Amino acid sequence: MSAAPEAPPDGVPYPTGTMANEPVPGRPATTPAPSAAPGSSAATERAAIPAGTDAASPAARPTPHSRALGLRAALLFPDRDIVERFYLPVVYTACRTCYSELEPDEIFRRAVSGRVAVEKQQELARRVIESGHGSTIEHIVFTFGISGATRTLTHQLVRHRVGVAFDQQSQRYVNFRSPAYAVPATLQEAPADLRERYVAGMDGALELYGELLGAGVPGEDARFVMPNATRTNLVMTVNFRELIHISGLRLCTMAQWEIRRLFQLIRHEIFGVSPFLGSFLAPKCVPMGYCDESGNRDGHCRIRPHRDEVLAAWAEKRDAARRAAGG
Numbered sequence: 001m002s003a004a005p006e007a008p009p010d011g012v013p014y015p016t017g018t019m020a021n022e023p024v025p026g027r028p029a030t031t032p033a034p035s036a037a038p039g040s041s042a043a044t045e046r047a048a049i050p051a052g053t054d055a056a057s058p059a060a061r062p063t064p065h066s067r068a069l070g071l072r073a074a075l076l077f078p079d080r081d082i083v084e085r086f087y088l089p090v091v092y093t094a095c096r097t098c099y100s101e102l103e104p105d106e107i108f109r110r111a112v113s114g115r116v117a118v119e120k121q122q123e124l125a126r127r128v129i130e131s132g133h134g135s136t137i138e139h140i141v142f143t144f145g146i147s148g149a150t151r152t153l154t155h156q157l158v159r160h161r162v163g164v165a166f167d168q169q170s171q172r173y174v175n176f177r178s179p180a181y182a183v184p185a186t187l188q189e190a191p192a193d194l195r196e197r198y199v200a201g202m203d204g205a206l207e208l209y210g211e212l213l214g215a216g217v218p219g220e221d222a223r224f225v226m227p228n229a230t231r232t233n234l235v236m237t238v239n240f241r242e243l244i245h246i247s248g249l250r251l252c253t254m255a256q257w258e259i260r261r262l263f264q265l266i267r268h269e270i271f272g273v274s275p276f277l278g279s280f281l282a283p284k285c286v287p288m289g290y291c292d293e294s295g296n297r298d299g300h301c302r303i304r305p306h307r308d309e310v311l312a313a314w315a316e317k318r319d320a321a322r323r324a325a326g327g
């Protein structure tokens with residue numbers, strides 16, 4: 001039974017074993033060169049959510065609202081320098097404090113000064129994380145600027161409640177001059193008449209929004225005509241434990257494509273500041289070793305075997321052992 005890891009579009013394959021800290025093929029073993037400024041390396045989506053102006057088809061001609069923003073995820077804080085200097089030492093200190101007579105500030109000083117080798121810090125951190133002692137990685141947080149996401153995506157994203165904070169562009173307080181919307185790839189490829197009706201429907205709704213504002217209807221009420229496809233911006237700060245958890249759910253091939261794409265971009269951003277930390281962001285089946293999604297009982301996703309397959313193989317082995325023992 002083969003369980004070939006899927007190569008995500010950012011080119012970094014998921015680990016083949018448990019969560020690995022080995023160098024990732026195609027990536028430098030050490031942290032890559034820093035970006036010019038925090039946030040400037042923002043991972044940007046262009047292909048998965050083509051907006052009207054991107055496409056050559058007549059139905060995708062520029063309209064007032066379908067301008068190409070693209071889904072973007074920029075790691076605002078911390079930058080690579082801070083991650084390299086302090087993040088691993090903070091996690092190491094949290095882990096080590098549990099097993100040491102030393103005081104935390106002394107452990108931290110030794111880690112930051114290099115008296116404790118980075119490899120040793122990584123080894124302890126990896127062992128503790130893989131053992132499920134997740135509080136040790138709640139001490140480090142990441143802040144992302146997310147832009148060009150649809151309301152469809154953000155409605156799913158803000159369902160995560162623990163260890164994560166959101167601040168989202170308000171449709172109540174912002175009177176949009178030209179709200180933008182997304183045209184999903186399936187609609188780009190739909191029969192021309194359906195695609196045109198979709199674009200006309202979006203444009204019509206958003207033109208009505210402008211007319212309502214012009215007539216003095218408050219933004220908080222005019223927004224009622226805005227579709228799920230409307231694009232929006234938000235800031236998300238998340239601790240690393242929750243980032244691993246959310247990534248496990250949203251990098252799964254069963255997740256909705258736009259939110260899955262967002263977490264591929266986020267994974268790319270984390271790899272940019274720390275390949276070690278980035279290696280923990282994977283579909284949940286990767287650390288578990290099997291897939292627990294009922295929608296994958298047919299085994300169409302091969303990142304990991306389905307639980308049913310694993311249990312069937314285990315039962316077969318158990319029965320064979322019983323038979324061999326004459327039971």
Ligand SMILES: Cc1cc2nc3c(=O)[nH]c(=O)nc-3n(C[C@H](O)[C@H](O)[C@H](O)COP(=O)(O)OP(=O)(O)OC[C@H]3O[C@@H](n4cnc5c(N)ncnc54)[C@H](O)[C@@H]3O)c2cc1C
Binds near residue numbers: 162245255
């Ligand atoms: C593929 C997919 C499809 C989905 N489809 C739907 C759908 O059709 N309809 C729908 O409404 N939602 C849907 N969801 C959303 C889903 O039900 C969760 O609300 C969402 O993923 C948030 O995850 P979480 O509960 O792990 O929350 P998080 O805030 O990320 O929680 C992290 C973890 O903390 C613990 N935790 C959090 N809160 C509590 C609590 N109150 N009590 C005890 N433990 C807690 C849990 O262990 C939880 O896993 C879907 C999600 C996915 C990934």
